Amino acid sequence: MAITGASGFQNYFPTLTRMLGYNEPNLPPPRRAPLHLHGHLQPLPLPSDRLRNRFWFFIYPIPVTNVSFTIFRTIDNSAFGPCCFSFFLMMFVFAMNGTCYSWIASVIPRPPAKRAAAYAFINAVLAVAMALTLRWYWVRQNRQLERLEEVDVPLGEREMRKLRRTAETEGMGLEQARILQKGFRYMI
Template sequence: MGLLFGIVASGTVTNLFPTVVATLGYSDVISLLLTVPPYILAVGTSFCNAWHADKTGERYFHITLPLYFSVAAFIIAATTTTIGPRYFAMMLMPAGIYTGYGVALGWISNTLPQPPAKRAAALAAINAVSNCCSIYASYMYPESAGPRFIVAMSVNCLMSFLAICMATLLRFILVGLNKKLDRGESVEGAVAVGEGVPGEASRRGFRFVL
């Protein structure tokens, strides 16, 4: 839950992205046009990242590496008023936040215990809590806070870092569970499809994806 909350909370900047881009000082039309390239980049990186994560079977670095770029983007946006670096930071924000989001959602779904009804309820709760951040997000971008929006950028940076920490914690937990499976011990959730014996997952070579 902490992982997705961190990603979604840092992504609240996209709710008011035109307001952030407008601080570059261009006209309304130009400002709106400048919001397009960051999302085009985010779409491309999201597809490529998800494809590579699926091909390699790796999840952790495909989630955390993009978040490091978002951390850097928020720091740059909060510390400079120069147009070039600020727009560079804005280019990185959507891509850094959402590139690993789909991978994170799939990773969490794969690690939730059986049965399917329990997984579905847990995912619904996680999504509901994660999106609560939209309640306060709109209050962090008053015109008086521009152009750097120090408070908003600082909060978003911290949320991205929180997501990295939660992903790291989840990986450590899954490494421990995989070691238990290596020893032939039963692990909740590690049950082969169609089987009701926990140890069967270990004998069939099931391991949690890292």
């Protein structure tokens, strides 16, 4: 579940690449997200099978991606080099997927029906956990959005930072950003 959650940043690649200056809609996808190609070039199941040591091939991308998310959250968004470098490191999260599935396949080698059932069970457990986590998060966010809609409620420092970031990303003022957030709710 953590791998799936960590790889969710790819859904925001259009926004992230817009921050880097690639905001033309006619650009081909590899040019809009050039580092996305890196995720397809680093599959690790084959070397991990040859070296017979899957554990380290599964674990080593975790600290790399943690560093990348930390870099991205602490730098100035207008800095091209550090943003690009953090995106490059974020792509290491995809290196774990193939290793994880090859690990499962080697743990339950025979018969093939048993292996298929194991894949199905693991995917079902992860899907249920992800659905429950998302539901809990969206209910919490809806409560917070409802509270923020009240005009009389003063905004805290955290809410003001979010509002400033929204205004900066969308290219509008703080009042317009607050109006933009009104009426929005997650569908549960």
